[in-house]
Amino acid sequence: MNIGGGAGAVLGTTSGISNLASSLAARLGGSAGSYFDELRPASFRGVPFVSLGGEGGFGRRNELHEYPLRDTPWVEDIGRGTRRFRVFGFVVGDDVIAQRDVMIAACEAPGTGALVHPTFGRREVSLMDFRSIERWEKGRYFEFEFEFIEGGPRVFPAASVASESVVAAAAQGLNLAAALNFASTALTAIAYGSAVLGAVVDTAVGWYTYAKNIVGDARNLFRLLTNLPGDFGRFSGSATVPTFSKYPSSSVDTSGATVVSLTNAATISRANVGTAADTLNAAAQALDAATIDDFTAAVQGMTTAVLGATTDPADSIRLLTSLAGFLPSGVTTASAIGSAMSDMQTACSDLFRRSTIAAVATAATSYQPTSSDDAARVRGQVLDLIDSEMDLAGDQCADETYEALRTLRAAVVSDLNQRGAGLPSIRTFTFSASLPALTLANRIYRDATRADELVSQADPVHPAFFPTSFRALST
Structure with missing residues (x-):
């Protein structure tokens, strides 16, 4: 039987169901904009019925452990208990037999189904038992009893790879390959003497000076305080420890952080950038065939120091991406020495850029996306850098x-x-009027505690006056 088609035919004879809340409100003295406005017409697998009431079972699964000579037992919490729903309803009308048959067909269909409960909303459930009750003295009227269990899909154990360590190993591999390609060019170019070595020093100074400047970025300085414990509204949270979104998590413990401790840590990390710059300058001035490894190690130490000086991974990616776009400004000639200087500048620029790309990829492993769309955005940003460099290396x-x-x-x-x-995706929500964050969180997620999350995502002028259309997490 086509359940959907049968349900559509039945809807015409049960049109009064959708007005049940309004009639109850009128009889009980309520207003349609209060409790009764939140009620939803009941249905199972799209087949409507009138709800008479119901019961719900909730709680935790606890295992009781009792021990000899111990008066108090230990109760082990092993997870959330199975959610059970017992729903009572009825159908009525001259075509009540057809309505009952459509419901029976829906109940006998395989797999899980969608239950719309008047107060719990839409739930994906498995039907455990269904009874249709008819009484001679109640013609044109059948009562239904349902027993549901809310369940999820069948899940099998799956092996997962520690992706962060894989990225770290690949970044280290890129650093090694970049150092090898730099050495092959440098060994030929440095034979032309001090002019070529001077080009190395000038290029290195320009690069690490730019790196020292970007760590003082105003936004990066502001991000120092985003990991402070507490609720600071829309200004709270970072890409490492997202405050509002309940989906990502972080192992970073910031419970004991203070303004002083964060400022001290930032001062040390910025001093490390200066130290790394001095090390790179010394390695550039001492560059020869025997010290190429020291120079490449100093370059990688510089990118590591810049990465450590940015507390928010989003800022790390942004600032390092800017650093990867560094271009040397030295002027060379068409002579043999000028060509060697140009080759060395290009080799240094390639080494700096590839070391920076490895740091960008490392920063991306610390970024905690708030949605699947956010993860795709960061992935595209990092891949743009890698793809461009792959074209150049090829x-x-x-x-x-x-x-x-x-x-x-x-x-x-x-x-x-x-x-x-x-993670859930981002979708656009549209409402007919401007509503406060608490109301929207309750309507969208049925959880008013996620109001601050909505404020963070939609960034309204005021939490009490959201725009009529905004983008937020779909679930």
């Missing part, structure tokens, strides 16, 4: 770097796909 025939970038790309995609897959 044109240069830098095979080691190309393969390392391809490995890093796969690791970043796997990491953000894995962490973003379980």
Whole structure:
């Protein structure tokens, strides 16, 4: 039997069901804008019926452990208990037999189904028992009794990869490949003497000076305080420890953080950037065939220091992306020495950029996306850098770097796909009037405690006056 078609035919004869709340409100002295306005017409698998009442069973699953010579037992909490719903309803009308048959067909259909409960809303349930009760003295009237259990999909154990460590290993592989390609160019170019070494120093100074400047970014300084414990409204939370969203989590413990401790940590991390810059400057001035490894290690130490000086992964990605766009400003000639200087500038620029890209990928592993859309956005931002560098490495025939970038790309995609897959998507909500955050959180999520989360996502002028259309988590 076509349940959907039968339900559509029945709807015409049960049109009064949707007005039940209004009639109850009138009889009980309520207003349609209060409790009765929240009631929903009951149905199972799209087949409507009138709800007479019901029961719900909730709680925790507790295992009792009793021990000899111990007066008090230990109660082990092993998770949320099974949610059970017992619903009573009826159908009425001249076509009540047809209505009952449609409901029976819906109840005998395999798999789970959608129950719309007047107060609990829409639930995905499994039907455990259904009874249809008819009485001779009540013609044109059948009573229904349902027993439901709210369940989820069948889940099998699955192996998961520690994606953060995979990205870290791929980033280290990129650093090694970039150092190898730099060495192959530098060993040839430095033979032309001090002019080439001077180009290395000038390029390094320009790069680390730019790096030192970006860590003082105003937004990055403001982010120092986002990990303070407490509720500071829309200004609270970061991409490491998102305050409002209940889906991501972080192992970062900020419960004991204070303004002084965060400021001291930031001062130390910025001093580390200065130390790394001095180390890179010394390595550039001492560069020769025997100290190439020291120079490449100093470059990677610089990007590591910049990464450590940004407390918010979103700022880390933003600032490091800017650093990856650094271009040397030295002027060279068409002579043999000028060509060697140009080759060395290009080699240094490639090394700096690839080390920065490895740091961007590392920062992305600490970013806690708030939705699947947010994870896709960050993934695209990182992949844009990697893809552009892959094109350049391919044109240069830098095979080691190309393969390392391809490995890093796969690791970043796997990491953000894995962490973003379980998050809800973003959707647009539209209402006919401006409503406060508490009302919207209750209507959208049936959870008024998520009002601050809505404020953070929609960023209204005032929490009491949301725009009529905004984007927020779908569930």
